[in-house]
Amino acid sequence: MPGAIYVEGLVKTFGDVKALDGVDLDVPEGTVLGLLGPNGAGKTTTVRCLTTLLRPDRGRAVVAGVDVLKHPNDVRRSIGLSGQFAAVDEYLTGRENLQMVGRLYQMRPKAAKARAAELLEQFDLADAADRPTKTYSGGMRRRLDLAAALVVSPPVMFMDEPTTGLDPRNRQLLWDVIKRLVSGGTTLLLTTQYLEEADHLAHDIAVVDHGRVIARGTSDELKARTGGERVEVVVHERDDIPTAATVLRGFGKGDITVEEHTRKLTVPVTGGAKLLAEIIRDLDTRGIEIDDIGLRRPTLDDVFLSLTGHVAESKDEDDDTKGPAKRPAKEAAK
Ligand SMILES: Nc1ncnc2c1ncn2[C@@H]1O[C@H](COP(=O)(O)OP(=O)(O)OP(=O)(O)O)[C@@H](O)[C@H]1O
Ligand SMILES: [Mg+2]
Numbered sequence: 001m002p003g004a005i006y007v008e009g010l011v012k013t014f015g016d017v018k019a020l021d022g023v024d025l026d027v028p029e030g031t032v033l034g035l036l037g038p039n040g041a042g043k044t045t046t047v048r049c050l051t052t053l054l055r056p057d058r059g060r061a062v063v064a065g066v067d068v069l070k071h072p073n074d075v076r077r078s079i080g081l082s083g084q085f086a087a088v089d090e091y092l093t094g095r096e097n098l099q100m101v102g103r104l105y106q107m108r109p110k111a112a113k114a115r116a117a118e119l120l121e122q123f124d125l126a127d128a129a130d131r132p133t134k135t136y137s138g139g140m141r142r143r144l145d146l147a148a149a150l151v152v153s154p155p156v157m158f159m160d161e162p163t164t165g166l167d168p169r170n171r172q173l174l175w176d177v178i179k180r181l182v183s184g185g186t187t188l189l190l191t192t193q194y195l196e197e198a199d200h201l202a203h204d205i206a207v208v209d210h211g212r213v214i215a216r217g218t219s220d221e222l223k224a225r226t227g228g229e230r231v232e233v234v235v236h237e238r239d240d241i242p243t244a245a246t247v248l249r250g251f252g253k254g255d256i257t258v259e260e261h262t263r264k265l266t267v268p269v270t271g272g273a274k275l276l277a278e279i280i281r282d283l284d285t286r287g288i289e290i291d292d293i294g295l296r297r298p299t300l301d302d303v304f305l306s307l308t309g310h311v312a313e314s315k316d317e318d319d320d321t322k323g324p325a326k327r328p329a330k331e332a333a334k
Helices: 043-050 072-078 094-104 109-122 138-149 168-183 195-201 219-226 238-251 272-285 300-308
Strands: 005-014 017-027 032-036 058-063 079-082 156-160 187-191 204-209 212-217 229-235 256-259 264-269 290-296 329-331
Touching: 005 043, 017 043, 017 058, 017 187, 017 204, 017 212, 032 043, 032 195, 043 058, 043 156, 043 187, 072 079, 079 138, 094 109, 094 138, 109 138, 138 156, 138 168, 168 187, 168 195, 187 195, 195 300, 204 219, 204 300, 212 219, 212 300, 219 300, 229 238, 229 272, 238 256, 238 264, 238 272, 272 290
Parallel strands: 032 187, 032 204, 079 156, 156 187
Antiparallel strands: 005 017, 005 058, 204 212, 229 264, 229 290, 256 264, 256 329
16 A cells, blocks of 8 residues: 555656656655755655646656645645745744744634744744744744644645754754654655754655665665774874875775865774774874774765765755765775
């Protein structure tokens, strides 16, 4: 039986750009799918297709049991959306914005008012509730936009980078809200550039690149597939990076990643603490001074890097540059 979101072979082209090149997804009811991918991978386009804002060229999508292409109006009744860029009315106050959404969803005035007050409290906006939103900071707008998506509790929610631009405290606040929502049975498709967020919230993760799902699994499954632990070394002198890379290449089991500006080298290894001691000795023999060295388990960042060749990059909410994700200097292991 298909899940709350079911997508098969979704294709969308914009002129020469194939934004979606056959996306397949399946999100069981009451679970969270984290959609990860570098800038331009097709995450927002997927969300827009599934929320009826965009018509795909080909493919099939069923949301909350309704065919998205055949019955878009019925789908709209069952979903909530928080887009990548906050969509609040600048001239209305926070409270008015939320009440208006309630009224659009046919809530009675009293109920809309009560729901607005509840959300303003929950999202820490009560003090600013009666100011026009054009006076809000970026993070406040973002929170209001999320609150607006939660005025009614639809069975299926879409959130496109919900916490981009939020400070750590507010990000945590939103994570709590999302967890409560999902424990109440809501199905959520969430895109994010914060891999920690996917790690925290998503039952399942789909990595998208060039309009296709290139990997799928739980966070642990994806990490296991990336294999082994990582040794991270920070050398004291930038000039020592090439020699340190040579040393690590001798011990490593894969590509070495070099972050020039932090003088940090990372390499996948097997062999644990014993190997770490050998690496330290070798570096010492060559007279390379190190500021820091450690062994760590793979993170979702490593997964992302090994799958897409990009480092995940978070953007500020009002950053509309669509440049390529930063690529670390990457050296092939011998
Ligand atoms: N309306 C449009 N017209 C032309 N090209 C578009 C349009 N919308 C998206 N694209 C292109 O489709 C591709 C996928 O874009 P999309 O916005 O889905 O990426 P994304 O994964 O959400 O990226 P980001 O992480 O930057 O938000 C990009 O190459 C983008 O430039
Ligand atoms: Mg996007």
